[in-house]
Amino acid sequence: MPSSFLGVFPREIRDQIYTYVLASSSRAVTLSPWTFEVSLSLSLLRTCKQIHRECKDILWHHNGLSLRDPTxxxxxxxxxxxxxxxxxxxxxxxxxxxxxxxxxxxxxxxxxxxxxxxxxxxxxxxxxxxxxxxxxxxxxxxxxxxxxxxxxxxxxxxxxxxxxxxxxxxxxxxxxxxxxxxxxxxxxxxxxxxxxxxxxxxxxxxxxxxxxxxxxxxxxxxxxxxxxxxxxxxxxxxxxxxxxxxxxxxxxx
Incomplete structure (x- = not known):
C-alpha cells in the first residue's frame, strides 16, 4: 500500500513544497472575477484539513492580498x-x-x-x-x-x-x-x-x-x-x- 504524502515527508520538507506551490511570482493574490486569468491556485488548501492548517500561514507569509486592480x-x-x-x-x-x-x-x-x-x-x-x-x-x-x-x-x-x-x-x-x-x-x-x-x-x-x-x-x-x-x-x-x-x-x- 503506497505511503501518504503526510507520512513520508517531514514537516520541513512539506513546508518547502508548500512554499514552491503557493508563493506567487508577483507576491500577491489578486481577486479579479471579471478576467479569465487565475493569479494563484488555492486548490492545495482543499486537499485535507491538516494540509489546509499547514498551508494557510505560508500562503500569507509569502503573498499580499490585492482585492481588485482597476480593469x-x-x-x-x-x-x-x-x-x-x-x-x-x-x-x-x-x-x-x-x-x-x-x-x-x-x-x-x-x-x-x-x-x-x-x-x-x-x-x-x-x-x-x-x-x-x-x-x-x-x-x-x-x-x-x-x-x-x-x-x-x-x-x-x-x-x-x-x-x-x-x-x-x-x-x-x-x-x-x-x-x-x-x-x-x-x-x-x-x-x-x-x-x-x-x-x-x-x-x-x-x-x-x-x-x-x-x-x-x-x-x-x-x-x-x-x-x-x-x-x-x-x-x-x-x-x-x-x-x-x-x-x-x-x-x-
Missing part, C-alpha cells in the same frame, strides 16, 4: 475622459453580448470613470444593451464584423468605440474561438442571472438620477421604485445620471 475597461474610459471631444458626448450606448452577472460586474467596474464624464462634460444618458437573439440590421452586422477585425482586447474581451459630435457607441464582444453552435452552448452554460439586482443598485448609487431596466423605472434618486427584472439576453439598462458639472463649477468658483 482595463475602467482605464480605457478614464483615458477617454481626458480628451476634449469626449466632453461633448451626451449619449453613450454600450452594446454587450450578455447582461448576466459576470458581464455586468465587468461593466460596473468602469462606472466611476463614466461618472467623471458626467461631472466634467455633458453626458446625460447611458444605455447598456444586449441583443443576442433579436434580428439585426445591416449596419449592426457591419459593426460586429468591424469589432471582430479591428477591436482591441480589454480584460479578455473585444472593445471598439466610435463617436459623432454628441453620441458614442461602444461595442464589446467575446473573441471567437470555436464554431457558432459551440459558442451558443457555452453562453447557455455560463449564463448566470444571480446577483444582478445588487449590481444595478451599485450602478445607480454611482450616478444617482434614474435607472430604467427594460423600460421600467427601477431606481430614482437612490430609492428603489420597482424590483428589476432584467433579460440577460435581450435586456436594456438606461441610466439618466443625476450628476452634472454645475455643483463642481460652483465649488470651484
Amino acid at each position: 482595463e475597461l475602467f482605464l480605457k474610459f478614464k483615458d477617454r475622459g481626458k480628451h476634449r471631444h469626449v466632453r461633448r458626448i451626451r449619449q453613450l450606448k454600450i452594446c454587450m453580448e450578455l447582461l448576466d452577472r459576470d458581464e455586468l460586474e465587468w461593466m460596473s467596474t468602469s462606472m466611476k470613470a463614466l461618472a467623471d464624464w458626467c461631472r466634467l462634460g455633458r453626458l446625460d444618458s447611458i444605455t447598456i444593451t444586449a441583443a443576442w437573439e433579436r434580428p439585426r440590421g445591416v449596419e449592426e452586422f457591419k459593426e460586429i464584423l468591424s469589432l471582430r477585425k479591428h477591436g482591441e482586447s480589454l480584460d479578455g474581451r473585444l472593445y471598439q468605440d466610435s463617436s459623432t459630435w454628441t453620441r458614442m457607441i461602444v461595442n464589446t464582444g467575446w473573441p471567437r474561438f470555436s464554431h457558432w453552435g459551440k459558442q451558443r452552448w457555452l453562453r447557455e452554460m455560463l449564463l448566470d442571472p444571480s446577483g444582478i439586482d445588487g449590481l444595478l443598485k451599485e450602478i445607480h448609487h454611482t450616478f444617482g438620477g434614474m435607472l430604467y431596466v427594460d423600460g421600467l423605472l427601477c431606481f430614482r434618486n437612490f430609492v428603489q421604485i420597482e424590483k428589476p427584472s432584467l433579460d440577460p439576453r435581450n435586456g436594456e439598462i438606461r441610466i439618466l445620471p443625476g450628476l452634472s458639472s454645475k455643483p463642481l463649477l460652483n465649488m470651484i468658483s
Whole structure:
C-alpha cells in the first residue's frame, strides 16, 4: 500500500513544497472575477484539513492580498475622459453580448470613470444593451464584423468605440474561438442571472438620477421604485445620471 504524502515527508520538507506551490511570482493574490486569468491556485488548501492548517500561514507569509486592480475597461474610459471631444458626448450606448452577472460586474467596474464624464462634460444618458437573439440590421452586422477585425482586447474581451459630435457607441464582444453552435452552448452554460439586482443598485448609487431596466423605472434618486427584472439576453439598462458639472463649477468658483 503506497505511503501518504503526510507520512513520508517531514514537516520541513512539506513546508518547502508548500512554499514552491503557493508563493506567487508577483507576491500577491489578486481577486479579479471579471478576467479569465487565475493569479494563484488555492486548490492545495482543499486537499485535507491538516494540509489546509499547514498551508494557510505560508500562503500569507509569502503573498499580499490585492482585492481588485482597476480593469482595463475602467482605464480605457478614464483615458477617454481626458480628451476634449469626449466632453461633448451626451449619449453613450454600450452594446454587450450578455447582461448576466459576470458581464455586468465587468461593466460596473468602469462606472466611476463614466461618472467623471458626467461631472466634467455633458453626458446625460447611458444605455447598456444586449441583443443576442433579436434580428439585426445591416449596419449592426457591419459593426460586429468591424469589432471582430479591428477591436482591441480589454480584460479578455473585444472593445471598439466610435463617436459623432454628441453620441458614442461602444461595442464589446467575446473573441471567437470555436464554431457558432459551440459558442451558443457555452453562453447557455455560463449564463448566470444571480446577483444582478445588487449590481444595478451599485450602478445607480454611482450616478444617482434614474435607472430604467427594460423600460421600467427601477431606481430614482437612490430609492428603489420597482424590483428589476432584467433579460440577460435581450435586456436594456438606461441610466439618466443625476450628476452634472454645475455643483463642481460652483465649488470651484
